[in-house]
Amino acid sequence: MTSARERILDAYVDVLGVEGERYATVEAVAAKAGVSKGGLLYHFPSKDHLAGALCDRLAALAAEDAQKMRTSPEGPARYYVRSSHYAGTPLDRAVMAVSRLQQTGDARARAVIEAASSEWLTILHDALGNLDLALAVKLIGDGLYYNALHSALGGHPITTDADEGLLAVVDRIVADHRVS
């Protein structure tokens, strides 16, 4: 049995991702986690603490992912674009949730997204040797997140499969710039 703390955090991610920030009330999250409002507020003294814990979780998951991306056999560019297709992984869900949080003006949410984003761009730049090219690849991945962000609400479960045609275009862009 996972700890109550983790279950509550999972429920928060879930409600943020599926219903949106407006519906992620303490009561709704508590209900989803199977505890009462008071029960939740024992583990997280305020809603703000809950948000902070979520940001910490994303920071940890993003650091893990950066490591995988750096050492990926297919190369960071293909890895980034492929993994930017929403597939419901813990990282995907955390990014979606914190993106929603960030829209409320939460400064930590902004900072953690900005940090991860900057790290991913650095990895692409290191691998591709060209900042404009790295930016183009990064933006394709970000665009996938943007679309997921707009598709995921209102109970639409999304999970887009990695798009082979798009990946082929990315491969080609990268290859074309390498020979120049």
Added chain:
Amino acid sequence: MTSARERILDAYVDVLGVEGERYATVEAVAAKAGVSKGGLLYHFPSKDHLAGALCDRLAALAAEDAQKMRTSPEGPARYYVRSSHYAGTPLDRAVMAVSRLQQTGDARARAVIEAASSEWLTILHDALGNLDLALAVKLIGDGLYYNALHSALGGHPITTDADEGLLAVVDRIVADHRVS
């Protein structure tokens, strides 16, 4: 002097874009527009009507833009990527505002963004003749919006200049695929 209705709608776009959905209360919007809460609710019988009017405004601006994009001398691909850099145009501001609205689960916001998105992709597909390539270009533009969405909050005024290096990469991608 613009009509009070338009002034209120402008204020709504402003607050949504700069402070976020959470702070876009009827009172805050009314204050920004220089009227009272009751004054606002005379023009828009409910907050929901206000949201609906904003979606209608975006639909009109997006239709205008699609026309410009189709007939752009630089070509739809370069036009789309260049104009996706946030420059504070009425369309930029409306997209940003409705994106924020969409995050609350508003169905009309979702529909209008989805419709514009689909139209832009169609134009790119028609111009480039290759759906995967059109998708890649579209995603680069969407990625720019995604980043603007995260940068714009908390009083950070953004207005990114069009990035010539990125545009050059896009030109090259398009050219490379045309000869094949």
Added chain:
DNA sequence: GTCTATATTGTGATAGAC
């Protein structure tokens, strides 16, 4: 058309029982 109350509801947070 625009304002000042006021009613109503929803939300975050506290207190204290178990």
Added chain:
DNA sequence: GTCTATCACAATATAGAC
């Protein structure tokens, strides 16, 4: 550790004066 009240406050919306 978790629950059931309960409080304090903010937000939408209404009513009626001007």
